[in-house]
Amino acid sequence: MKISTKQFTLFFTISLCLLLSGCSSNQATPHVVDVDTSDLLYDEAFPEHSTFTIETEKQIYALDDEMYDFVHSHLMQKDDPFIRAKLLLTKLFYRSPEKLQYLSGANLTAQQAFHQNTANCLSLTILAYALARESNLDIKFQEVIIPEYWIREGSYNMLTGHVNLKVVGDAKTQYKIVWGRNETTIDFDPYAVKKHFPKNIISKNRVTAMYYNNKGAQALVDDELSLAYAYFKASIIQEHDFSPVWGNLGLLYKKVGLTDYAEQAYLASVKFNNKNYNAWNNLAILVTEQEKYEEATKIYSYIHKARMKNPYYHALLGEEAFYNGDYKLSINHYKKAKTMSDREHEFYFGLARSYYKLGDYKQSEYYLLKAKRYANFKDLEDKYQSKLNLLSKL
Known part of the structure; x- marks a missing residue:
């Protein structure tokens, strides 16, 4: 099943309201x-x-004087490391009148995220890590x-992931837990925490590779191809077996006509x-263009069956239909997604857009109200309210 000829994996984190566990399939994996x-x-x-200057790992996680002051003024007076961790999250969100804002394309260093007060979740997690380390x-x-889970940016579909921080104690003192839990989580998406999705401990190297991959993917979207290559190369050097960056590099190679390398x-x-x-999926698109139809069919069948229980896959199909102007088909796909996960604001927004078209x-107003109800960030609520205000004038 063909999704898009310009689809690629982008592992930046995004705040999601997810309600289902990951899908699985008994379908045999195509031969690798x-x-x-x-x-x-x-x-x-x-x-x-x-010719491009790529941020070093040290620069990505570095603190400046204002950040040091933030840690030592607001956090270090608390002996309990778990209270300190919760205070860190609270102080980050409310240290300015505008509060911390989420922006998917904001792939920032810790210092940039701190001062711009806007970042995506990977950058926010990098910021929290840098501050947490300074607070011991x-x-x-x-x-x-x-x-x-996918989001669209222009003609690209971007696949997202999620990371957080696990706090297991104090790194420099012998603070003892007398009663209660001996770990806590710093996460910018409370819904991911509540749903108890499986988690894997990953290295700082892997997170740094994710950062470079995100920067490269954004450069690719912006058609800055040499810059994209520079970041993808940095990601691979950082962590050679990081699968998403190889997929993105393949898309870059294909874009410049290097199909064998792709x-x-x-x-x-x-x-x-x-x-x-x-x-x-991107491999299937390529082999289809090479007229290897039997190979492509096997791959499409495999990935389609693997994704059928994932509501975000149906939402992706809804987004593709909307992008292609087939609004009735878009509604059908978003309704399927909503049936599987009925508290995801983006499904309702997808329905609202299609009904509007x-x-x-x-019906558009009805689903916008639903989207606002389940929005998990204040700026998202405001976005939906502004669209409701415009609808009320029609």
């Missing part, structure tokens, strides 16, 4: 041909990539295993994670 990744970085295709918290990064990069991506369905303003 082993691929040698040692020669897959093709610098000669992007000769300008070396013993912390670990966690990857939250959520269902595949195919090898997609194969590398699924080699490192054979459940990277986005990389499989069909001229059914009453």
